[in-house]
Amino acid sequence: xxxxxxxxxxxxxxxxxxxxxxxxxxxxxxxxxxxxxxxxxxxxxxxxxxxxxxxxxxxxxxxxxxxxxxxxxxxxxxxxxxxxxxxxxxxxxxxxxxxxxxxxxxxxxxxxxxxxxxxxxxxxxxxxxxxxxxxxxxxxxxxxxxxxxxxxxxxxxxxxxxxxxxxxxxxxxxxxxxxxxxxxxxxxxxxxxxxxxxxxxxxxxxxxxxxxxxxxxxxxxxxxxxxxxxxxxxxxxxxxxxxxxxxxxxxxxxxxxxxxxxxxxxxxxxxxxxxxxxxxxxxxxxxxxxxxxxxxxxxxxxxxxxxxxxxxxxxxxxxxxxxxxxxxxxxxxxxxxxxxxxxxxxxxxxxxxxxxxxxxxxxxxxxxxxxxxxxxxxxxxxxxxxxxxxxxxxxxxxxxxxxxxxxxxxxxxxxxxxxxxxxxxxxxxxxxxxxxxxxxxxxxxxxxxxxx
Amino acid sequence: xxxxxxxxxxxxxxxxxxxxxxxxxxxxxxxxxxxxxxxxxxxxxxxxxxxxxxxxxxxxxxxxxxxxxxxxxxxxxxxxxxxxxxxxxxxxxxxxxxxxxxxxxxxxxxxxxxxxxxxxxxxxxxxxxxxxxxxxxxxxxxxxxxxxxxxxxxxxxxxxxxxxxxxxxxxxxxxxxxxxxxxxxxxxxxxxxxxxxxxxxxxxxxxxxxxxxxxxxxxxxxxxxxxxxxxxxxxxxxxxxxxxxxxxxxxxxxxxxxxxxxxxxxxxxxxxxxxxxxxxxxxxxxxxxxxxxxxxxxxxxxxxxxxxxxxxxxxxxxxxxxxxxxxxxxxxxxxxxxxxxxxxxxxxxxxxxxxxxxxxxxxxxxxxxxxxxxxxxxxxxxxxxxxxxxxxxxxxxxxxxxxxxxxxxxxxxxxxxxxxxxxxxxxxxxxxxxxxxxxxxxxxxxxxxxxxxxxxxxxxxxxxxxxxxxxxxxxxxxxxxx
Numbered sequence: 001x002x003x004x005x006x007x008x009x010x011x012x013x014x015x016x017x018x019x020x021x022x023x024x025x026x027x028x029x030x031x032x033x034x035x036x037x038x039x040x041x042x043x044x045x046x047x048x049x050x051x052x053x054x055x056x057x058x059x060x061x062x063x064x065x066x067x068x069x070x071x072x073x074x075x076x077x078x079x080x081x082x083x084x085x086x087x088x089x090x091x092x093x094x095x096x097x098x099x100x101x102x103x104x105x106x107x108x109x110x111x112x113x114x115x116x117x118x119x120x121x122x123x124x125x126x127x128x129x130x131x132x133x134x135x136x137x138x139x140x141x142x143x144x145x146x147x148x149x150x151x152x153x154x155x156x157x158x159x160x161x162x163x164x165x166x167x168x169x170x171x172x173x174x175x176x177x178x179x180x181x182x183x184x185x186x187x188x189x190x191x192x193x194x195x196x197x198x199x200x201x202x203x204x205x206x207x208x209x210x211x212x213x214x215x216x217x218x219x220x221x222x223x224x225x226x227x228x229x230x231x232x233x234x235x236x237x238x239x240x241x242x243x244x245x246x247x248x249x250x251x252x253x254x255x256x257x258x259x260x261x262x263x264x265x266x267x268x269x270x271x272x273x274x275x276x277x278x279x280x281x282x283x284x285x286x287x288x289x290x291x292x293x294x295x296x297x298x299x300x301x302x303x304x305x306x307x308x309x310x311x312x313x314x315x316x317x318x319x320x321x322x323x324x325x326x327x328x329x330x331x332x333x334x335x336x337x338x339x340x341x342x343x344x345x346x347x348x349x350x351x352x353x354x355x356x357x358x359x360x361x362x363x364x365x366x367x368x369x370x371x372x373x374x375x376x377x378x379x380x381x382x383x384x385x386x387x388x389x390x391x392x393x394x395x396x397x398x399x400x401x402x403x404x405x406x407x408x409x410x411x412x413x414x415x416x417x418x419x420x421x422x423x424x425x426x427x428x429x430x431x432x433x434x435x436x437x438x439x440x441x442x443x444x445x446x447x448x449x450x451x452x
Numbered sequence: 453x454x455x456x457x458x459x460x461x462x463x464x465x466x467x468x469x470x471x472x473x474x475x476x477x478x479x480x481x482x483x484x485x486x487x488x489x490x491x492x493x494x495x496x497x498x499x500x501x502x503x504x505x506x507x508x509x510x511x512x513x514x515x516x517x518x519x520x521x522x523x524x525x526x527x528x529x530x531x532x533x534x535x536x537x538x539x540x541x542x543x544x545x546x547x548x549x550x551x552x553x554x555x556x557x558x559x560x561x562x563x564x565x566x567x568x569x570x571x572x573x574x575x576x577x578x579x580x581x582x583x584x585x586x587x588x589x590x591x592x593x594x595x596x597x598x599x600x601x602x603x604x605x606x607x608x609x610x611x612x613x614x615x616x617x618x619x620x621x622x623x624x625x626x627x628x629x630x631x632x633x634x635x636x637x638x639x640x641x642x643x644x645x646x647x648x649x650x651x652x653x654x655x656x657x658x659x660x661x662x663x664x665x666x667x668x669x670x671x672x673x674x675x676x677x678x679x680x681x682x683x684x685x686x687x688x689x690x691x692x693x694x695x696x697x698x699x700x701x702x703x704x705x706x707x708x709x710x711x712x713x714x715x716x717x718x719x720x721x722x723x724x725x726x727x728x729x730x731x732x733x734x735x736x737x738x739x740x741x742x743x744x745x746x747x748x749x750x751x752x753x754x755x756x757x758x759x760x761x762x763x764x765x766x767x768x769x770x771x772x773x774x775x776x777x778x779x780x781x782x783x784x785x786x787x788x789x790x791x792x793x794x795x796x797x798x799x800x801x802x803x804x805x806x807x808x809x810x811x812x813x814x815x816x817x818x819x820x821x822x823x824x825x826x827x828x829x830x831x832x833x834x835x836x837x838x839x840x841x842x843x844x845x846x847x848x849x850x851x852x853x854x855x856x857x858x859x860x861x862x863x864x865x866x867x868x869x870x871x872x873x874x875x876x877x878x879x880x881x882x883x884x885x886x887x888x889x890x891x892x893x894x895x896x897x898x899x900x901x902x903x904x905x906x907x908x909x910x911x912x913x914x915x916x917x918x919x920x921x922x923x924x925x926x927x928x929x930x931x932x933x934x
Contacts, residue, residue, distance in 0.1 A: 002626075025626040033836050040609055041518075046626045 001025070001364060004066045004091070006052030006082050007073030008035050010330065011097065011123065011352050015070055018353040020044055022360055022443070024068075027061045052082040055089065064090040068360060072097040072121075072352075080115055087116040093363060095119045095356070099239055101271075121355050123348040128243035130346055131325060135248065135298055137212075138226040138323040139219050141205070141343045144375040146386045147434050150420040151413040153183070153384050154215055155207050155377060157343055162202045163222055170196035176221045179422040180210035183412040183438040184382050191381040191440045193408045207377055207384075209412040209436060211420045229297035229323055230254060235282040235312055236303035237261070237268040240327065240348075244300065249274050256291060258282040283308055285315065298323040306333045314340050350376065358385075361445050369393055369447035372434060382440040384412070387447045389433045394448050401425030404452045408440040411450075453928075456511040458523050461594075461611075463505025465528040468597055469535060470498030475584060476539070480577025487575040490542035498535050519928065521610025525594060526923035529911060532593060533557045539581060545574055550900040557907040559585030560593075561914035562796060564672025564766040564883030565874075567896040567903070572677055576658060583662040583673050589914070590669025590698075590796035591639050592616060599632035614919045618793025619804055619843050624706045638705045639796075643668040646694045653686045663767075667694045670797045672766030672883040679768045679891060685752055688769050692756040696729065699763030699791030720831050721792050721803045725762075728802070732758045732786060736779045743776055754779075762786040764798040766883025766891075773890030780886060784873065787880045798881030798913050800850065806830065807843045849917050854879055857909045861902040874898075878906045879913045 001024045005016045008030040016039065019026045026045040029052050030036050036047035050057035052071055063069060069091035071079035076098045083094035098104065098120050103111060112120060133143040133152075142155040158164055164172070169182055173196075185194050186205040192198070200206065210218065219225035232248055234241050237259035245255045249272065256276040259265045269277040280287045282303070293299065299316040301309035306329050313326040325344045328334045334345055358374035372386040389396065395403060400411060400423055413436040414421040414429065421427055429435055429447075437450055444450055473495035480488035516524070533556050540552035551567045558565045559582050568574065574582075588596060592615040598608060608628045613621045623631040643664050650660035659675060666673050676682055680691060700722060707716035716722075736754035741747055753770050760767045761783045772783065790799015810828045817824055827834045858875045862868075866888045873885030874895065884891040895903065912920055922928055 025630075027626055033838075040623075042607060044608070044626065044628050046623050 001067040001360065002062065002065055003027070003068040003070065003360070004029065004058075004061050004063060004086070006030075006069075006071040007079070007097075008039055009072070009074060010349060012070075012072045013039065014331075014349040014353045015072060015356050016043060016045060018357050019068075019360060022357055024360060027066075029057060029061055053078060053085060055085060058082075058086060058089060066091040068093050068095065068363065070095045070356065076100050076103060080111065080117075083117055084115045093118040093359075095121060095359065097121050097123070097352075099124050101239065101242060119359055121352060123352045124239040125243045126351045126355065127240050127327065127346050127348050128247060130351065131240075131244050131300060132247045134325065134344055135229050135232060135253070135300075135323065136251075137215065137219075138229055138298065139224055142377065144373075144377070144384065146413070146436055147372055147415060148418065150211060150415045150418065151209055151436060152212050152215060153207055153209050153375065153377070153412070153436070155205060158200060158202045158204045158206065159224075160202050162200075162224070164200045165202040167200050168196070169194055169198045169200070172200075176218055178210070178214045178218050178221070179420070180208050180214055180218050181410075181412055181422050182206055182208045183384075183410050184378065184440060186378040186381065189381075191378050191408075193382075193410045193438060193440055205378060207382070207438070209438075210422060226322055227297075231296050232256070232298045232300060233258065233288075233291070233293060233296045235259075235299070235301040235309070237264045237277070238302060238304065241302050242268060242271065244302070245272050245275050256296075258287070258291065282312060288312075288315070289319075293321060294319045296321055298325070300324075301326045303327075304329065306330055310337045310340065310342065313337075313342055317342065350380075361385075364445055369435075371445075382438060383444070385437050385439070385444060387435045387437065389429055389431055389435060389447060391431050393429070393431070395429050395451065396431060397428050399426055399428050405450055406439075406442065406452055408442075409444075409450050410438045412436045412438045453523070454511060454513070454516060454520050456509045457514055457516055458520055458527065459509040460506050460511050461524045462527050462531060463502050463507075463509060464597060464601070465532060465593060466498050466502030466535065467506060468502070468593070469532050470495045470500075470502055472584065472588060473498060473539070473581070476577045476581035479580040480575065483576045485575040485577050487539065487543040487545065487577040490539045491577055491581065493542060494535065494538040497538070501535075516607050516610055518610050518613075519922070521607075521614045522919040522922045523928070524611055525614040525915060526919045528594060529560065529915060533560055533907075533911075536560065536581075536585060539578060543575070543578065545578055548900070550903050551896070554895065554903045554907050555582065556585060557910050558878075558883070559583070559671065559673065560589035561881050561910040562586050562590045562669040562671035562764070562798065563878055563881040563910045563913075564666065564674075565878055565889070565906070565910070566673065566883075566894050567898075568894060569896055570677070571675060574675075579662060579675050580658075583665040583671070583675070586669035586671030586673060587643070587665040588669075590671065591635060595632045596636060598628060599636050601629075614915065616794060617798070617914075617916050618701075618801055619807065619846070620839055621794070622703070624703060634706060634709075635702055638702055638709070639668060642694070642697065642705075646690065649690045649694075650687060653684060653690060655683065655687055663691060664694075666767065667691055667765065668698055668796065670695065670698050670763045670765045670791065670795070670881075672760070672764075674767060677892070680756075681769050688752060688756055691767060692752075692759045695763045695765045695767070696759045698765075699725065699759075699795050699797040701792040701794040703794055718832060721806065724806055725792050725802045728786070728789065729755075729758055729762060732762070732782050736775075736782060739776050739779045757783065758786060761882060762789060762797075762799075763791045763795075764880050764882045766877070768884060768891035771890060771892050773886050773892070784876065784886075787876050787882050790880060800847070800880075803830070804843050804846065807835065807840060808847060811840060811844065846916070846918075849921070853909075853912055853917055857905060857912075860905045861898070864898060864902055866897070874906065875909060878909045881910060881913045 003019050003024045004027045005012050006029045008028050028039050028045050028047045033049050036049045040047040048061045063086050069086040071082040079096040083096040087094045094117050099122050140154045141157050144153040184207040231254045233256045235258050237257050248255050258278045260281050265277050265279045299321045301313045309326040313324045317324045328345050328347045362371040369387040369390050375384045415434040477491045536556040537552035540546040541549045546552040594611050594615050624634050646664040647660050704716045733755045737750045740750040756769045757772050790801050791797025793801045793803045862871050869886050870888040874889045877885040
């Protein structure tokens with residue numbers, strides 16, 4: 001597929017890299033010559049230096065024959081205009097990053113229709129949604145949701161004295177007769193899709209699929225369920241904080257936001273009258289303690305500075321705050337943060353790259369199925385995809401036990417209407433189902449590709 | 453430095469040279485010549501060493517940076533030349549190894565300077581190999597390998613940049629591999645068309661193929677003692693026009709291929725190139741007409757020679773060494789200018805000359821209006837200062853290297869004109885110079901030392917100096933120094 005990316009900042013570069021890794025042809029457009037020369041040095045892409053709203057530049061980049069046009073400059077307006085022009089010039093699908101709440105509330109659909117946008121990406125809102133899911137289930141390191149929220153994929157890290165240490169998966173199923181399936185296990189650096197004989201160890205990171213209610217039952221059964229966070233302290237009052245606070249407040253959480261910049265404090269206080277907004281430097285220990293950090297259920301660091309996010313989160317964890325989450329803006333720092341013991345990290349870059357890859361695969365996917373959602377888990381070593389089964393899928397109505405799946409591939413869940421099935425060998429896929437597939441080590445575009 | 457990756461890639465290059473050597477082997481087989489055995493031995497050697505090197509040096513990670521790119525290109529060209537010379541030497545047709553090396557470097561760098569006293573006595577298999585090196589050397593060996601290798605490293609642009617001539621190297625399409633494929637496709641088709649046109653003019657098939665190789669790579673190895681003087685005017689016109697075409701930036705052909713004719717016609721470099729050719733042809737025609745001969749013949753010889761020299765091919769239809777001083781002077785200037793960037797030609801490249809001219813004009817304006825601000829435009833776009841500095845520093849390093857090479861051979865007892873034009877012809881990958889190294893003479897009389905120096909000069913010219921300088925500078929090789 002021919003793709004064009006306008007704006008090559010952190011997000012743009014990530015998008016470009018994931019498109020190229022997916023095997024697409026990519027053209028990068030950016031104003032700064034230095035950025036373009038860096039990009040063409042590192043990635044197998046063409047760079048065009050110029051404005052993304054200049055018809056001539058767009059034409060140079062070959063917008064007339066582009067299949068996917070993605071505008072992710074720092075300015076929402078430039079992105080919208082750029083996509084509009086591209087759309088008029090013949091680009092098949094246009095995607096714009098629009099993150100200002102002004103556009104995202106209410107008139108987004110109107111804008112989308114009028115501008116001919118195929119998709120809007122809003123990394124801040126997506127990240128906020130992801131944070132919200134985790135805050136609702138604090139035991140988990142990550143929570144990914146699928147269509148209609150009937151099935152969730154929950155990532156857990158098995159602690160030192162975990163009850164699961166040394167337990168065989170088949171025994172686990174017998175002991176806890178709930179609807180769940182352990183889909184993937186990360187031990188050290190390798191990810192495996194386990195079978196019944198697999199023995200868990202403490203220190204493993206496991207991914208399991210289950211309906212949300214069953215997850216709670218299982219965690220309670222294992223006696224590791226943390227109570228839901230009710231009070232959350234957020235560091236930084238950026239766009240992500242705004243979206244997250246809004247979600248939290250609507251579900252009755254109490255939210256306290258700490259922000260250095262007085263102007264930003266005022267804006268967020270105007271928009272979120274129910275939140276407690278503190279004007280002060282969040283890196284100051286005294287301030288955090290005075291505002292009752294140790295009594296909080298959760299602490300979320302969302303400033304633009306990774307160093308600050310990581311260090312302050314580390315401080316909060318040392319003060320025994322039950323759930324600590326740090327936002328990592330640059331991928332370089334995430335391994336450092338993990339070494340420090342921060343379990344839950346969110347990265348806007350990874351989120352955006354997931355969204356783009358999902359969209360690109362959905363464009364490519366064949367008639368038999370279409371990609372609904374895609375998550376990369378365990379540092380990108382495994383992928384979870386949700387497919388909608390089309391009318392002429394070859395896998396239909398064959399019991400799963402008779403399908404010869406590729407190695408390290410697993411069907412983790414089937415959503416049929418409003419019921420969720422955690423599949424066993426007797427279940428089969430039907431038309432209209434949504435099927436959750438987990439793969440490690442290879443790329444899947446369509447449901448039919450999971451069999452040998 | 454990622455040594456394993458460098459060795460692995462160089463190994464693959466050697467492997468491919470072994471594959472290429474099978475072609476002249478087939479030719480030798482067809483004509484039942486004795487050179488078959490040496491060619492096959494070399495091919496086997498190349499396949500074994502290349503295969504072994506790339507097999508045992510599996511890189512841990514395939515990331516390459518600018519430094520690795522320069523190293524890969526310099527090493528590959530050096531080693532391929534060293535191995536490529538074996539068939540000449542082993543067969544005894546060129547008894548001295550230094551001579552054989554000079555000949556093959558001249559082939560790969562598309563220079564076309566020869567040490568053969570009697571080219572017509574060579575066996576056909578070896579003549580084929582000699583001309584075939586022009587063809588692969590012209591577009592670039594590594595570019596070819598990139599087109600055929602299944603997985604190309606992400607940062608392979610560094611290799612392209614080190615091998616493809618010109619101030620700014622861009623890709624035609626997003627993927628490196630596809631770019632390399634398109635370049636070779638255009639190259640292949642144009643060569644094919646030329647062969648057909650030559651065949652149509654009654655040239656024997658073997659001659660047609662070899663001359664097309666020499667034209668496409670802008671090399672210029674002839675297979676007759678008088679180069680192209682003995683062929684019909686039609687054949688000379690065909691070759692003259694094709695030399696001109698191969699001196700054009702290949703991006704233009706790609707634009708024509710995707711039907712963006714207007715963009716192709718807008719190229720400033722192309723028009724400047726044509727203008728230089730037209731002006732030089734006109735002056736030389738008048739000059740030759742005054743000296744002797746009819747208009748038509750003067751025009752043909754003038755155009756052929758201008759086209760041959762500006763594209764740094766080096767074919768000749770007459771002994772231009774006997775031409776009037778004005779015509780020879782013009783040819784000497786054309787040697788320096790060279791063809792367009794991104795073509796198979798050598799020399800400074802027209803785009804660099806244009807940019808230098810514009811910079812000079814800007815400097816003059818700065819002297820008159822010290823506070824004036826002016827950006828330089830080329831091909832409808834402002835040129836960034838980085839590129840301009842690159843062009844000026846290339847000119848300086850070009851002059852310096854030229855001076856050093858000239859100093860190293862100026863003691864040879866052939867007179868100033870011969871020595872100077874020899875360095876000029878080798879450094880710019882032209883081939884023939886004037887006087888004792890004129891189109892009908894050869895480089896055999898030079899000492900072994902001078903032949904090695906001139907071979908190095910040819911490599912400098914083909915790879916545009918910097919890769920080799922970086923390769924030779926000690927800091928590249930030291931492990932600890934940053």
